[in-house]
Structure formats: C-alpha cells, structure tokens
Amino acid sequence: MRIGILTSGGDAPGLNAVIRAAVLKGQTLNGQEFVGFKNGWKGVIEEDLIPLGRHEVRGISKQGGTILGTSRTNPFEGNGGPDRIREVMARNEIESIIVIGGEGTLAAAKRLSDEGLPLVGVPKTIDNDISATDYTFGFDTAVQIATDSMDRLRTTGDSHGRCMIAEVMGRHVGWIALHSGMAAGAHAILIPEQKTSMDQIIEWVTSAHDRGRAPLIVVSEGFELDTMDDPHHERGLDAFGRPRLGGIGEKLAPVIEERTGIETRATTLGHIQRGGTPTSYDRVLATRLGMAVLDLALDKQWGQMVALHGTDIVTVGFEEALGNLKTVPQARYDEARILFG
Structure with missing residues (x-):
C-alpha cells in the first residue's frame, strides 16, 4: 500500500x-x-x-x-x-x-x-x-509561548509600574488566553465567549494597582467589549473573506491609561505562538x-x-x-474569574 x-x-x-x-x-x-x-x-x-x-x-x-x-x-x-x-x-x-x-x-x-x-x-x-x-x-506549545511572553511582560511592567496587555490568538474561542492567563497570573482574561464592559476591566486594573501590583491583562484577538457588534479588525480580509483580526489590545490600552492614569502598553504576540519547537x-x-x-x-x-x-x-x-466549535464553558471562566483584579 x-x-x-x-x-x-x-x-x-x-x-x-x-x-x-x-x-x-x-x-x-x-x-x-x-x-x-x-x-x-x-x-x-x-x-x-x-x-x-x-x-x-x-x-x-x-x-x-x-x-x-x-x-x-x-x-x-x-x-x-x-x-x-x-x-x-x-x-x-x-x-x-x-x-x-x-x-x-x-x-x-x-x-x-x-x-x-x-x-x-x-x-x-x-x-x-x-x-x-x-x-x-500545537495548543500546549502556543500556551507555553504565551505564558513565557507574559512572564517577560510582567518583569518590565513591574519595573515601570505599568499595566501590560498581552494579545493572543483566538478568533472564536479563548482557550489560549484562559490557560496562559491562569498560568501567568493575569489580573484579567478577556475572551470571545465573554463580552465584558470597560467599567469592569477598569475595576480589575484598579484593584490590582491599588494592591501595589502592575496589572497584567491577556486578551484574545476575537474579544469584544459589550459595546461592540463585531471583533476589532483593521487589516482587511483574508483569502476566505474573513476579517483579519488583531489590534484589540492597542484599542484597549489608551482607554485604560486615560481612565486610570496608569501607563499602559499592549503587545500582540501574533504568529510567534505558532512557531518554534x-x-x-x-x-x-x-x-x-x-x-x-x-x-x-x-x-x-x-x-x-x-x-x-x-x-x-x-x-x-x-x-x-465540524460545525460545533468547542468554546470555553461558563464554569471554566467563572473559575478563573475568581482570581481577577
């Protein structure tokens, strides 16, 4: 054969x-x-x-x-x-x-x-x-790369007292954000399955900052605020006519900085999550x-x-x-949410 x-x-x-x-x-x-x-x-x-x-x-x-x-x-x-x-x-x-x-x-x-x-x-x-x-x-590797990257972001965030945002892959589901965010001890995890208000995000950031921490936020590329109808995209369409997602971290950063007074920086990990050993x-x-x-x-x-x-x-x-994406269950998100802020 x-x-x-x-x-x-x-x-x-x-x-x-x-x-x-x-x-x-x-x-x-x-x-x-x-x-x-x-x-x-x-x-x-x-x-x-x-x-x-x-x-x-x-x-x-x-x-x-x-x-x-x-x-x-x-x-x-x-x-x-x-x-x-x-x-x-x-x-x-x-x-x-x-x-x-x-x-x-x-x-x-x-x-x-x-x-x-x-x-x-x-x-x-x-x-x-x-x-x-x-x-x-491939999932475990992507999570490990994202976690390692967030560990590095935390050290520079701590040094400057900044709020750091790590944007990870996840068009429709937030598994990478959930696992890497929990592993890295993120103060907020924002995923496509859970629309969240800016007020809530500000509350988590402020809570962490008031305890003397440099806030760390992980966000999936497909996350939407509760005021949004579609995921943020500014890069046109791919070969299948789907929006090229990315940039939600950069959209959130200036709002967080303006409302909290905490210097905020966003990093998009992008395709680095796919590469390497x-x-x-x-x-x-x-x-x-x-x-x-x-x-x-x-x-x-x-x-x-x-x-x-x-x-x-x-x-x-x-x-x-086919036809039934495996999304993050509510119970798994609620479990992680206890650790936010």
Whole structure:
C-alpha cells in the first residue's frame, strides 16, 4: 500500500511529529511506502509530491512547522475536485491519503470522502476549538509561548509600574488566553465567549494597582467589549473573506491609561505562538495520533479521524469535528474569574 500525507491550513507545532510517526510505524511494521503532498491540497491538485522515507523524517519531531509546507487551498476550486484527485492518486499508485488539518481542511476531507475518496484524518489547531477531541497538538506549545511572553511582560511592567496587555490568538474561542492567563497570573482574561464592559476591566486594573501590583491583562484577538457588534479588525480580509483580526489590545490600552492614569502598553504576540519547537506534550500527542491514523488507513476506515478522549486515542467520523466549535464553558471562566483584579 502506498499512502499519501498532506498538511493543510495554518501550521502548528507537532505536524512533523505526526508525519514521522505514521511513516516510521508503516515502514517498520508493514513495509508501506509513503509520499508527501507539498503545500496541502495544492500539492494534490498540482501533483506536486515527494517521497517520505526514514531518511526524510529523521529527527523532525522536534521541528516546528511542517516539512511538507501548507496552504489554504480549496481542493474543489480551479482544477481540483474529486475526479482530479482520483486521477493523481491512480497515476501515482496511492491507495489512501492521510489529511492533517483543522476544521476547514477536515470539512473538505469529509466532502471528498462522501464522494468516495479513501481519506482519513488527524485534527490540528493551536486554538483547541475542535469539539471532537479533548486537545489538539500545537495548543500546549502556543500556551507555553504565551505564558513565557507574559512572564517577560510582567518583569518590565513591574519595573515601570505599568499595566501590560498581552494579545493572543483566538478568533472564536479563548482557550489560549484562559490557560496562559491562569498560568501567568493575569489580573484579567478577556475572551470571545465573554463580552465584558470597560467599567469592569477598569475595576480589575484598579484593584490590582491599588494592591501595589502592575496589572497584567491577556486578551484574545476575537474579544469584544459589550459595546461592540463585531471583533476589532483593521487589516482587511483574508483569502476566505474573513476579517483579519488583531489590534484589540492597542484599542484597549489608551482607554485604560486615560481612565486610570496608569501607563499602559499592549503587545500582540501574533504568529510567534505558532512557531518554534513543540513542547514534549505536543510531540507525544502528535506521535500517538500519527501512529493511530495509520491504522485507520490500513483498516480502510475512510471518512474517519483520530481524536483524544481523556488519555485514549479514539476514532470518530469527520462530521463530529465540524460545525460545533468547542468554546470555553461558563464554569471554566467563572473559575478563573475568581482570581481577577
């Protein structure tokens, strides 16, 4: 059996560990051949592929990003579609494809699987917002990077008596903000699931300052004040017509400074949260998912993907990952809120 592998959508620390695990297990136990499609679905449509053997995956589990490259190409646009993908697979004697990606990638994979293509999947997103799995690889690394950054912001904030705002990723959900904010001891955590008034934010900042602390606020890029109808964006639209979010921290900073008299600075962490070396947790999780998804391909469980439930790797259908974002529950936010101010 010759198996193709692709990574699609935003990159995440741990992608290479998934690739390595599938290839090593397949070659060691069954003598499978593997090829990698370059730049996601674009590589499938353009028939741009490379061999994947032990040499190609040697030592890559500790590397961030993806050795295959990625893109946000829609496999149904342009010269794509199920017939084109069947043609490419047949010409290269590929019997199945392992698809590693987020909700958009998995939605495309489900549609193609419904058309009869032999696809299996691995969920991927640093936002941890896929409902079918308890955790996704890349999330732990993003949280650790954000936490480390906030620890550094605290030292300079303490030195100058400033209020520091750290803006983290999170378009629709606030998992990164919640976890990193709790870890860093933030005095307020602002997430998309919880619209908050400026008065409340000022109260938290003032409370911390009155106790002799330099206030630290962590805010998700998709957070909205209770006076806003949409998340703050000033960078136009992306390739899918969605607003490019970012800048809410810079919007909050001058208001906080004006109303409290506390010098306030905002830092946007941005794509630094996606980069660099995966944490040990993400390497292990990604490796387990990579080995498990190979079994799905060998057993011809098309339209299925692997997921983490508790500490177990389980099998679920593509449809379970779609249309229902895993948001921060009210109880989890209330738990963290006790520590604000």
